Amino acid sequence: MLKDTACRIFSVLFNQYIREDTNLNFLEFDNPFQILIMTILSAQTTDRTVNSVKGRLFEAYPDPSSMADADISKIEEIIRPTGFYRAKSKNIRGASEMLVREYEGIVPDSMEELVKLPGVGRKTANIVLNHAYGIDAGIAVDTHVKRVSFRLGMTDNTSPDKIERDLTSLFPKEAWGKINFLLISHGRSVCDAKKPACDKCCIKELCRYYRENNSPDKE
DNA sequence: CTCCCGATAT
DNA sequence: ATATCAGGAG
Numbered sequence: 001m002l003k004d005t006a007c008r009i010f011s012v013l014f015n016q017y018i019r020e021d022t023n024l025n026f027l028e029f030d031n032p033f034q035i036l037i038m039t040i041l042s043a044q045t046t047d048r049t050v051n052s053v054k055g056r057l058f059e060a061y062p063d064p065s066s067m068a069d070a071d072i073s074k075i076e077e078i079i080r081p082t083g084f085y086r087a088k089s090k091n092i093r094g095a096s097e098m099l100v101r102e103y104e105g106i107v108p109d110s111m112e113e114l115v116k117l118p119g120v121g122r123k124t125a126n127i128v129l130n131h132a133y134g135i136d137a138g139i140a141v142d143t144h145v146k147r148v149s150f151r152l153g154m155t156d157n158t159s160p161d162k163i164e165r166d167l168t169s170l171f172p173k174e175a176w177g178k179i180n181f182l183l184i185s186h187g188r189s190v191c192d193a194k195k196p197a198c199d200k201c202c203i204k205e206l207c208r209y210y211r212e213n214n215s216p217d218k219e
Numbered sequence: 220c221t222c223c224c225g226a227t228a229t
Numbered sequence: 230a231t232a233t234c235a236g237g238a239g
Contacts, residue, residue: 040236040237042235042236043235043236043237044223045224045225045226045235045236046227046234046235047234047235049225049226050235080224081225082224082225083224083226083234084222084225084236086223087222087223087224087237088224119236119237119238121237121238123236123237124235127235143234143235144235180235193232193233194229195229
């Protein structure tokens with residue numbers, strides 16, 4: 001895809017969705033530790049589900065040291081609705097232990113250090129860096145970013161690492177955090193996985209998927 | 220590649 | 230019943 005096309009898509013999506021971050025369907029957090037834990041919990045689960053366990057979880061374990069001393073089974077009970085609760089419990093306690101032992105209880109602000117934490121990959125690290133510290137180290141490629149960017153034709157790859165490379169070279173660094181938010185917003189509201197609502201799409205004229213599936217000579 | 224694992228929409 | 234949801238580890 002041409003950078004000019006990418007820029008136009010960004011512009012249209014920005015005007016469409018920029019007001020929507022007052023909308024409730026995103027992770028809630030009050031500090032770097034919370035966004036780290038909430039993002040680990042968000043794997044394969046909706047943000048709403050993760051938000052629903054936030055109160056109990058941080059009331060019981062408000063900081064890395066209390067979480068590091070937590071009883072695994074108690075964490076499991078609290079976060080069960082988010083799915084993968086055994087692995088996630090182990091990960092968030094393990095990450096908390098590492099924060100206490102190696103980072104003085106402070107969530108690190110570099111990709112290199114963040115991905116050393118159990119349960120933290122590039123996607124989660126990118127979210128933490130951007131949300132907690134305002135750092136654009138890369139672009140978080142989740143299931144929405146993956147699907148929407150592929151359909152639009154911003155990438156021909158399917159692996160998150162390659163998609164991130166394609167997207168970061170397509171957009172200026174200042175836009176990285178925004179394009180993540182915009183692709184997710186669009187993926188949720190219009191370009192959903194099962195049946196994308198191309199008729200309601202504000203960027204269909206710029207979309208590869210639309211061209212290939214709604215072209216005049218289809219069928 | 221498989222496994223982890225519950226909630227929700229269709 | 231099945232697919233999918235702000236993935237990561239083995």
